Amino acid sequence: MAKQTTRPARNSADYGYPSPDMMALSARALAVSQRLTENYGVSTWSKKDPMSMLVDIILSHRTKDEQTAAAYDSLLKKFGSWEAVRDAPTNEVQDAIANVNWPEVKAPRLQTIMRQITEERGNLDLNFLRELPVEEAAAWLNRFEGVGPKTTACVLLFSCQLPLLPVDVHVHRVSGRLGLIGKKVTADAAHNLLQALLPNDPRSIYNFHKALLRHGQRVCVYEHPRCGKCAITDLCDYYKTVVKA
Numbered sequence: 001m002a003k004q005t006t007r008p009a010r011n012s013a014d015y016g017y018p019s020p021d022m023m024a025l026s027a028r029a030l031a032v033s034q035r036l037t038e039n040y041g042v043s044t045w046s047k048k049d050p051m052s053m054l055v056d057i058i059l060s061h062r063t064k065d066e067q068t069a070a071a072y073d074s075l076l077k078k079f080g081s082w083e084a085v086r087d088a089p090t091n092e093v094q095d096a097i098a099n100v101n102w103p104e105v106k107a108p109r110l111q112t113i114m115r116q117i118t119e120e121r122g123n124l125d126l127n128f129l130r131e132l133p134v135e136e137a138a139a140w141l142n143r144f145e146g147v148g149p150k151t152t153a154c155v156l157l158f159s160c161q162l163p164l165l166p167v168d169v170h171v172h173r174v175s176g177r178l179g180l181i182g183k184k185v186t187a188d189a190a191h192n193l194l195q196a197l198l199p200n201d202p203r204s205i206y207n208f209h210k211a212l213l214r215h216g217q218r219v220c221v222y223e224h225p226r227c228g229k230c231a232i233t234d235l236c237d238y239y240k241t242v243v244k245a
């Protein structure tokens with residue numbers, strides 16, 4: 001199983017620039033977060049417990065939000081509990097989540113993780129993660145096959161309110177265009193690099209994640225960013241170097 005180092009990087013050329021001005025990058029990250037949060041509104045915390053969040057995030061890989069929600073509801077409606085999902089025939093679990101991408105991968109993956117958790121903990125209650133130091137909680141979750149840095153951070157931030165930044169495709173793309181990370185920085189590497197620019201508290205990290213996620217879905221979209229409708233052009237490298245130029 002893969003291991004993850006969750007300790008944020010500091011003062012590192014890993015940002016993809018020869019000598020990044022960390023204070024300026026940090027100030028820009030906070031300004032972006034603040035302005036986008038004002039624009040899109042403050043997000044409320046999820047009420048899902050950590051096990052439910054883990055299921056939700058695994059279902060959501062490369063899948064639209066509505067399809068993920070439908071598959072999640074379908075599992076609970078058909079089986080009634082995560083224990084019943086764990087013990088069900090895999091083809092029945094696969095049928096219940098047939099609307100997400102790769103149900104044939106996600107169904108056995110969910111059950112394998114659930115069985116491993118049960119073997120180790122005696123049940124499927126992951127609430128103990130809330131009480132662990134964030135590095136310890138992340139290392140515990142990150143050992144499972146198919147649980148990478150993004151899934152780990154989503155579970156720990158959204159459900160446990162521990163300070164760990166998830167970087168999905170939207171957060172990664174928008175951060176790159178803004179110039180908070182260099183073009184060659186991967187999404188996995190960006191977790192620690194971006195988090196090092198933010199205050200180490202769950203609310204600030206959650207605001208940043210949600211702000212960039214929404215901006216990436218609505219304005220700074222994949223193919224043609226709608227820069228004419230963007231509220232943070234003055235904070236964006238892409239705007240200065242490509243659009244204005």
Ligand code: SF4
Nearest residue numbers: 220225227230236239
């Ligand atoms: S100015 Fe354009 S590229 Fe920059 S964040 Fe806004 S939409 Fe994205």
